[in-house]
């Protein structure tokens with residue numbers, strides 16, 4: 001049956017306009033591609049403070065990507081540096097185990113510090129202000145090529161070019177579709193790309209903490225038998241109030257229970273569980289809960305289509321890497337598509353897209369496996385394993401070369417990022 005005529009045509013159609021989609025749109029519009037972005041949600045809702053209470057850890061590599069996109073200066077006021085990380089095991093008999101591990105930005109050697117233009121290992125950014133920075137930049141770059149409150153309802157990936165059908169009847173033909181439509185990814189389903197799914201039976205409680213002592217750019221990951229408790233540094237308020245973002249992982253029932261406690265009872269639970277480093281903790285304002293799982297698409301590409309961000313991979317938030325992986329996907333795609341253009345290849349050329357997949361899929365699979373293993377190792381109270389992991393923390397803490405390697409990974413410079421910096425970080429973007 002002949003395909004219905006497309007009412008509009010573009011080079012790159014991006015489905016989904018959240019963190020991955022907005023960054024993808026800004027990148028490719030600035031690289032001179034003819035881009036459309038389609039987002040079904042109304043932006044006034046998703047940009048509102050009440051929509052998302054999380055902070056994102058942005059690793060050094062991700063921050064460099066935002067710098068290359070000339071977005072970092074606008075984001076920096078909403079970011080707090082991470083110079084130190086403390087990893088501790090749960091309290092026993094009311095006391096924190098003395099076997100701990102700390103990472104400090106000074107643990108990096110001079111050579112690494114120079115290579116990676118060191119400063120902090122990364123930053124904690126507040127999601128909603130960062131969304132607004134991305135939205136401003138995207139709106140400016142796309143103008144009326146941004147289709148909001150518009151849902152892609154029909155996907156045709158038959159030859160020669162993909163055609164998308166909107167719920168409102170519009171049609172869009174593109175050389176390449178980039179699916180940034182999140183974990184449920186209707187695009188991935190329509191393309192019949194399979195998925196490996198790992199349920200965690202864990203939920204995360206997210207809220208803001210005020211605390212007596214300054215965080216001094218320390219991030220804390222405190223492992224408890226039913227999941228980790230993270231206190232991540234946020235910028236102080238203008239009146240000097242010290243703040244961190246709480247991500248507390250527990251069973252669904254426990255998280256739902258905590259989310260309903262009054263402020264004083266929640267404060268008591270927090271203070272009984274965490275160590276002394278920040279002084280008394282006070283939970284403040286709205287609370288959010290998120291069910292946790294991991295997933296990985298069997299492949300990322302087919303002719304005319306590439307999956308990006310959570311549409312391709314979803315990892316446990318234990319190491320704060322999900323969006324960072326998306327940023328590296330985008331940087332890698334940018335490099336591949338700029339090359340396609342230079343070589344006169346079609347943007348949807350499968351061979352070229354497979355290079356993106358070959359670069360990104362092993363890196364994302366490694367992060368999925370590492371975060372999965374970390375969660376399983378620490379979410380057990382089984383005494384022999386517990387003793388082994390406490391010893392492990394203390395041993396790794398005394399191995400400077402291994403720590404250097406782990407810090408480099410956490411900064412986002414593993415798997416080809418570092419030795420081979422992507423196009424965005426080498427300044428190909430027009431200023």
Ligand SMILES: Cc1cc2nc3c(=O)[nH]c(=O)nc-3n(C[C@H](O)[C@H](O)[C@H](O)COP(=O)(O)OP(=O)(O)OC[C@H]3O[C@@H](n4cnc5c(N)ncnc54)[C@H](O)[C@@H]3O)c2cc1C
Pocket residue numbers: 015016017018019020021038039040041054055056057058150151152153180181182183185186204206247290308309310311317319320321322323324325326
């Ligand atoms: C508790 C928690 C803490 C986290 N902490 C960190 C962290 O510290 N650091 C980090 O890097 N990552 C972190 N992450 C992960 C990070 O939040 C995600 O990786 C990231 O938000 C995914 O963004 P995305 O744009 O790929 O997907 P999504 O945010 O899911 O966006 C998908 C978009 O597509 C749109 N859409 C879907 N279908 C259609 C359609 N048919 N038509 C039009 N639009 C459509 C949706 O409306 C949505 O806006 C955390 C996650 C959780 C749960």
